[in-house]
């Protein structure tokens with residue numbers, strides 16, 4: 142086998158831009174399918190508005206307003222690894238898996254989008270992102 146190993150001078154990791162002064166307001170609702178097998182944001186899969194993509198620029202101010210319109214407990218954050226709800230970035234959490242939002246509660250968080258990359262917003266209660274409570278949060282340079 143022939144391979145190539147790159148050593149040193151790797152591309153620098155992306156860095157956060159300076160604040161841009163631009164603000165975004167995003168609204169989300171936690172909802173559940175009647176059989177509770179599907180947990181999503183805003184609308185069931187295939188319906189309009191289900192798990193929307195959000196795209197911002199590094200340095201933008203982002204506010205998420207989130208409503209727990211379900212019957213279960215939920216919590217919110219932007220994460221770097223969609224399979225690991227503990228990989229929270231940008232101080233973006235609303236409540237937590239240990240202290241989640243109850244049914245009918247609302248919450249909001251404002252943060253500055255950091256280093257460019259492809260992130261995900263999820264429910265941070267273990268297992269909920271895997272059942273569908275996840276969407277793309279893209280930070281552009």
Ligand SMILES: [Cu+2]
Nearest residue numbers: 215264266269
């Ligand atoms: Cu949840």
